[in-house]
Amino acid sequence: MISQGRLSSSLRRAPGVLQALRTQPPPQSHAMLRGYASEPAKELDLVVRRSYLYVPSSSDRMLQKSLTTKSDIIIYDLEDSVAPSEADKADARVRLAKFLTETPQATLPHPSRVAVRLNATDTPFFERDIDQAMRIPHIRTFILPKVHSQRDLQTVSYAIEASGRSDEPINLVASIESARALWGLGEIAGWKDVHRQSRLIALLFAAEDYCADTSIIRTSSRQELLYTRSKIAIAAKAFGLDAIDMVCVNYKDMNYLKEECEDGRRLGFTGKQAIHPTQVDLIQSTFVPTDKEILRAAKIVHQMAQAHASQRGAVGLDLGDGKGGKEMIDAPMLKQAENTVRIARAAGIEIPTFN
DSSP: OOOGGGSOOOOOOOOOOOOOSOOSOOOHHHHTOOOOOOOHHHHTTOOOOOEEEEEETTOHHHHHHGGGOOOSEEEEESSTTSOSSHHHHHHHHHHHHHHHHHSOTTTSOOGGGEEEEOOOTTSTTHHHHHHHHTTOTTOOEEEEOOOOSHHHHHHHHHHHHHHOOOSSOEEEEEEEOSHHHHHTHHHHHTOOOTTSSEEEEEEEEOHHHHHHHHTOOOOTTOGGGHHHHHHHHHHHHHTTOEEEEOOOSOTTOHHHHHHHHHHHHHHTOOEEEESSGGGHHHHHHHSSOOHHHHHHHHHHHHHHHHHHHTTOSOEEEEOOSSSOOEEEEOHHHHHHHHHHHHHHHHTTOOOOOOO
16 A cells, blocks of 8 residues: 555546547438537536547657547557656656646647556556656546556555645546456446545446466457457446447558447447557547437437327337338437437537427
């Protein structure tokens, strides 16, 4: 456990305006619809975090390049992308601190997009990592590697409390990368900071480390990771957290990346890690509802509102198959549709309206 006395003292999620994924006009079928209204009060609380791009803090060139990325979250890395010597770790800390404090604030990514991956709590680098990071007001999110239990989260909490920083709580993302972490996943996902200086916002799946720990052999089918990924996504949803899917290591194969993104979204993940800037656009365009899904959701919400006004709890939705087929829509499907609409709005996608 880290000593509070050894940590020096010093240093809200402000939702930024996300760039719209589509700049073209809505499809013609969308333009036919008028009069639909969603639930703006709920949408105001939703921030879409689809892509998490790793940037090595040891490279000035990569740090500067990060200023132009569109990634929802930028992870400035002090862990795996930095050589494991004290000299290299210290150099990366200095470069990152200089970058975040000397670059004009108007040029830097909004603080809501900035995250730092610390070294694990059981390494000799953790204490200096978090001490330095807590001195920089622009840093509001920590990616925590090798979270095996609540104890690791509590160690980080103590360090944040000891820093003396008194602004909004720090966001924490717990990286799940061991059999032990998966075994105690509910305990990790349900953790709350007793000091109220930090808050867990997401679970992240580190597939390569997990495979190394469990002797699972990763294949292109991803079948061997289905149980693990499903459990992480469900645990995250159970406790109101984001679920961030694994890295696609073959960063040059865009077709495979698309397949892996679609697979992750079907499992319930809300976003995905990226190791190269070329992966970002595809990740962000995949981890949102499709035009077809949005159109269907808008129809469901509109028709259910009419049904409720007529004191009916269900309605038949035209399948559009040209055969007059209909599917029965009731409360659970309405909830799914409302979720689809909220996510699309938060991502800047236009929602169809009805007469």
